[in-house]
Amino acid sequence: KVDPEILQKLTTKYVLLQKSDSKSLTKKYLTQELFEKLKEKKTKYNMTLLDCIATVLDNHDSSVGLYAPCPDSYDVFGDLFDIVIEDYHIGFPKSAVHPPMDWGEASDLQNIDPNGKYVISTRVRTARSLKDYPFNPGLSEEQYKEIETKVTCALCQLTGDLRGQYQPLYEMSDDEMNKLIDDHILFKGGDRFLESANAYRYWPNARGVFTNPPKTFIVWVNEEDHMRIISLQQGGDLAGVYKRLADAVKELDRRLEFCKHKRFGYLSMCPTNIGTGIRASVHIKLPKMSQNEAKLNEIAGRLNLQIRGTGGEHTESKGGVLDISNKRRLGVTEKEVIKEMFNGIQELIQLEEKS
Ligand code: ADP
Ligand code: CIR
Known part of the structure; x- marks a missing residue:
């Protein structure tokens, strides 16, 4: 009771x-x-x-x-x-079932901004939770540590481009932390929406970030989800960014057991991040279209895109830089998610050129 x-x-x-x-x-x-x-x-x-x-x-x-x-x-x-x-997720009735994972071929994708005029950087991330654990609000401190150990053990086995190092949050100085946050590599704490949800217990314990040396492959441990797996680089090479993420997820899938739901695919703490868990975004400048914010939002909505600020969710846009990504992550495969984002951004760039 x-x-x-x-x-x-x-x-x-x-x-x-x-x-x-x-x-x-x-x-x-x-x-x-x-x-x-x-x-x-x-x-x-x-x-x-x-x-x-x-x-x-x-x-x-x-x-x-x-x-x-x-x-x-x-x-x-x-x-x-x-x-x-x-x-x-723009339509997922009770009868719907999320399709099996399908990353397709990264070679089907192109540079999202071949002339390098608009896109500053490209990032694709997904969320994964380990099987047989609650999410943040239900985790004991021991469970947090178990997850951290399991995840970092799997990460330390990665090779090639994905080889890297884990840094626990409690070992970082404030300066180091702020620099990583400003460079869009590390999560920021103190989100009041997560705070109210009891997602910050024992912070900063068992939280941390894994990065490869060029910081193009990043994994957040025990932030909003057990894992956020991220591929990020300057410019518009969406194919390269997507391929790195797909390779990493396939490698991790062999080493860890993820939490899946019979209808919703991969589960995460936030219902917006289930299914593929993929958010594929560009940092982009659209100076003409940005002048009419309401209209840009309306067009983005029609293209199933979401606009965030320069520092991510719940932040403002700085220096005209917008974060534009796919909105839905469920009911579509990985390759369909990325295609929807690619087509949408192409359309926005064309509209900007015509403005
Ligand atoms: P998430 O994407 O994991 O849901 P946020 O929206 O808070 O979480 O974004 C996390 C970080 O990633 C922020 O620093 C944000 O600015 C950064 N980011 C998102 N997209 C890009 C991008 N295309 N290029 C560079 N940084 C990005
Ligand atoms: C909210 O409800 O505002 C936060 N919990 C974030 C929800 C997911 N974010 C998003 O779609 N932008």
Whole structure:
């Protein structure tokens, strides 16, 4: 049974959310009727509806406002997750099943900005969680350390272009940390949406970053997800960036067991990052189109693209640099995700040239 104190907190804050002008998907879909149906449920790891929605209860300006504290939250609170997921991923009905992994051939892709006029850098990342563990809000300190050990052991076996070194966060000086964050290599802590979701317990313990010497292959350990696997480089060579990520994931897949769901593919803490988990982005300058922000957002939305600020999620654009990426990651294969992003960015570049 759910603790009466938790139930009280959940109910009080839910009433305030309902009265608020929150534009979050969670507010949109968590009707009173659904709230009543879900409020007394618990997962195998003893997680409640409060663990899933605390982020939006404390931050009405959330866009999604929902996190899975553990894998079976996707089923226990499925009535809420299903509709939020269907909305965010631009269509994924209850009957849909995520297709098997298919990276295709990187050689089918080209440079996304052959003349080097618009794109500053290109990054493709995915999220992976290890099988048989909860996500951040449910992890004990021992489990955090176990995950760190398993992941770094697998990473240290990589060879060639993927060979690198792991740096635990607690060993880094502030200067070193800030430089890596400014260079878009390291995650930044202190995100209030994750804080409210209980994702920062024991920080900075068992968190860290693995990088190869040129810092084109990066793995974040125990930040929002157990693993964020990242390929990043200057310029628009999407084929090269994508191939590096595909090779890395295939190598890691042989060494680690990842958490998969029968309908949603790879699972992660945020329902926006399930399925392929892929976010393929460019840092791009579109000086003419940026003058009309509302119109650019409208066009990006039509192309299934999402615009973020220069420092990533929940940041502002600086010096005219936008982060533009695919929005959906579920219901499509890896190669389809990358193609959708490639076509969308091509279209934006053409529109900029015509402006
Ligand atoms: P995630 O992409 O993992 O969801 P963020 O949106 O917070 O998380 O971005 C993480 C970091 O990656 C930020 O520093 C962001 O500026 C950087 N980043 C994203 N796309 C690019 C890119 N194409 N080139 C350089 N840095 C990028
Ligand atoms: C939110 O709900 O605003 C945060 N938890 C982030 C959700 C995913 N981000 C995104 O689509 N930009």
